[in-house]
Amino acid sequence: MTDKTQVHGRGLRRLAFAATITLIGAFAMVFFWTPNEADQGFIQKIFYLHVPLAIVTLGGFVAGGIFGFMQLRTGKRVWDLRSYVAIHLSLMLAVAVLITGAIWAKASWGHWWVWDEPVLVSFLVVFLLYACYQPLRFAIEDPERQARYAAVFAVVAGAFVPINFAAVRLAQAYTHPRTLGTTTGGMPGSMMLTFLISMLGMTLLFMTLWKFELTSKSARMRLSSIRRRIARETTTEQAA
Amino acid sequence: MPALPLDSAGKYVAAAYLVFLGVILIYVAIMAARLGRVEREITELDKLLEIRDEANATARKSTVDGPNSE
Numbered sequence: 583m584t585d586k587t588q589v590h591g592r593g594l595r596r597l598a599f600a601a602t603i604t605l606i607g608a609f610a611m612v613f614f615w616t617p618n619e620a621d622q623g624f625i626q627k628i629f630y631l632h633v634p635l636a637i638v639t640l641g642g643f644v645a646g647g648i649f650g651f652m653q654l655r656t657g658k659r660v661w662d663l664r665s666y667v668a669i670h671l672s673l674m675l676a677v678a679v680l681i682t683g684a685i686w687a688k689a690s691w692g693h694w695w696v697w698d699e700p701v702l703v704s705f706l707v708v709f710l711l712y713a714c715y716q717p718l719r720f721a722i723e724d725p726e727r728q729a730r731y732a733a734v735f736a737v738v739a740g741a742f743v744p745i746n747f748a749a750v751r752l753a754q755a756y757t758h759p760r761t762l763g764t765t766t767g768g769m770p771g772s773m774m775l776t777f778l779i780s781m782l783g784m785t786l787l788f789m790t791l792w793k794f795e796l797t798s799k800s801a802r803m804r805l806s807s808i809r810r811r812i813a814r815e816t817t818t819e820q821a822a
Numbered sequence: 823m824p825a826l827p828l829d830s831a832g833k834y835v836a837a838a839y840l841v842f843l844g845v846i847l848i849y850v851a852i853m854a855a856r857l858g859r860v861e862r863e864i865t866e867l868d869k870l871l872e873i874r875d876e877a878n879a880t881a882r883k884s885t886v887d888g889p890n891s892e
Contacts, residue, residue, distance in 0.1 A: 624831040628838045678845040682838040689834035798853055801860050808867060816874065
């Protein structure tokens with residue numbers, strides 16, 4: 583039998599190291615190398631944190647949907663676990679996206695939240711949608727049904743997420759800063775490079791945390807199974 | 823809105839980065855606590871197995887020696 587804990591934990595240390603170095607490098611570039619944006623000034627530095635975090639979060643939700651699809655296709659519980667962890671982690675990062683976004687909005691627009699801004703509201707809708715995932719999942723006791731229903735939710739909600747991106751492009755009210763409007767994002771090279779490195783750092787961070795939680799969850803599941811086996815064997819021995 | 827001066831903008835930028843750091847740290851702390859629980863459970867299981875092995879060894883010994891060995 584393959585030890586899933588070891589499989590998920592493989593390369594975790596290297597990944598964590600790469601994520602830390604990349605993020606430290608990206609943030610150093612943000613504050614010491616990249617020039618201030620002409621329109622927003624210093625406050626635009628939040629962009630290098632908020633936007634990559636939002637993209638990685640939404641990517642995590644989509645990944646959860648893809649893993650859910652794999653669970654439905656193969657019936658293997660490991661895909662359910664991967665989907666659950668991706669969604670759980672994305673939900674947590676979404677909280678950070680909402681808070682950093684609100685801080686940026688307050689500094690740029692003078693309001694913590696703008697209800698007629700499609701990007702903000704659609705992100706909130708996605709967040710609230712996924713906030714239902716865990717209650718729905720744990721309301722079902724049968725593990726097989728739980729995995730199947732959670733996978734269906736993950737696939738449907740994961741398909742809904744790209745609408746969030748589409749909303750940014752189709753929105754008429756361009757009050758939210760458009761950051762990737764053209765192929766170069768309309769940014770000077772130094773800003774684009776910093777953004778891309780920050781994006782890479784966030785992706786590595788997500789992968790590290792995903793692997794970390796997956797390893798921890800697999801270890802707990804394995805432990806429970808060993809505990810059950812010991813209890814069963816002890817009962818059999820006592821009966822004999 | 824015009825760009826905020828550095829002293830006002832700095833507070834917001836620092837707050838945003840600190841929120842991010844805080845969320846990550848809280849998450850890692852929760853995961854570390856859970857891993858700690860797993861480690862404790864492994865130690866418990868180890869002890870349980872030791873006790874069981876000792877009990878099995880004693881039972882085997884008494885079977886080999888027979889009930890009236892003394």
